[in-house]
Amino acid sequence: EPEVTQTPSHQVTQMGQEVILRCVPISNHLYFYWYRQILGQKVEFLVSFYNNEISEKSEIFDDQFSVERPDGSNFTLKIRSTKLEDSAMYFCASIGAVVGRVAQPQHFGDGTRLSIL
Amino acid sequence: DAKTTQPPSMDCAEGRAANLPCNHSTISGNEYVYWYRQIHSQGPQYIIHGLKNNETNEMASLIITEDRKSSTLILPHATLRDTAVYYCIVLARGGYQKVTFGTGTKLQVIP
Numbered sequence: 145e146p147e148v149t150q151t152p153s154h155q156v157t158q159m160g161q162e163v164i165l166r167c168v169p170i171s172n173h174l175y176f177y178w179y180r181q182i183l184g185q186k187v188e189f190l191v192s193f194y195n196n197e198i199s200e201k202s203e204i205f206d207d208q209f210s211v212e213r214p215d216g217s218n219f220t221l222k223i224r225s226t227k228l229e230d231s232a233m234y235f236c237a238s239i240g241a242v243v244g245r246v247a248q249p250q251h252f253g254d255g256t257r258l259s260i261l
Numbered sequence: 262d263a264k265t266t267q268p269p270s271m272d273c274a275e276g277r278a279a280n281l282p283c284n285h286s287t288i289s290g291n292e293y294v295y296w297y298r299q300i301h302s303q304g305p306q307y308i309i310h311g312l313k314n315n316e317t318n319e320m321a322s323l324i325i326t327e328d329r330k331s332s333t334l335i336l337p338h339a340t341l342r343d344t345a346v347y348y349c350i351v352l353a354r355g356g357y358q359k360v361t362f363g364t365g366t367k368l369q370v371i372p
Contacts, residue, residue, distance in 0.1 A: 148304075175357055177359065177360075179360075186362050186363065186364060187299070187305060187360075187362040188362075189359035189360065189361065192357075192359060194357075200358075200359060202359075233302075235304045235305070237304075237305075237360075239357060248357075249295060249297075249307040249310060250307065250360055251307060252304035252305045252306065252307075253304050254303050254304045255303070255304050
């Protein structure tokens with residue numbers, strides 16, 4: 145079964161440094177998402193992306209964050225200047241096109257654990 | 262999106278059916294009920310979804326009441342690998358909206 149894959153599985157970065165988290169969504173999917181989960185807390189929505197532009201973003205997704213789909217397969221999340229509170233699991237998700245009136249589920253990757261020192 | 266209410270935790274004996282309830286009394290006509298689970302340190306995993314009819318797939322069954330105000334996820338023969346947090350989520354048709362995760366139900370399958 146097709147999967148959403150994320151790399152790296154664990155990223156350790158010094159505070160203030162830039163970090164790029166990478167995701168390969170399921171082939172032919174059209175809608176892409178980033179979520180994060182701080183240890184012991186709920187999974188939180190960050191941003192959704194469709195047709196090469198952001199369709200929705202949360203309050204967490206401030207100017208330090210950006211997303212890009214640089215080619216036909218990758219979807220990236222960049223944090224420009226990391227802070228200690230950015231330490232979390234980051235999950236990528238994707239969803240395909242609606243077929244008729246059938247709802248589609250989001251498929252999630254297994255995440256990147258980001259540790260800011 | 263309609264709000265959902267789930268018990269914070271449940272236990273189930275291995276091999277028995279696990280029945281996880283969810284209340285969604287404010288669900289509207291075009292909203293689907295989705296179930297996801299999160300096994301420790303992994304990404305949320307889609308399980309099943311439905312609109313008003315009962316649904317079954319290789320993982321689970323979903324029973325939705327006639328008034329659609331509540332539903333039950335059934336894992337017919339729970340295994341230790343089913344220990345996870347289970348989330349009941351309501352989304353409009355298409356499912357493109359952000360998924361808003363609550364605290365879910367922590368299911369512990371006991372040997």
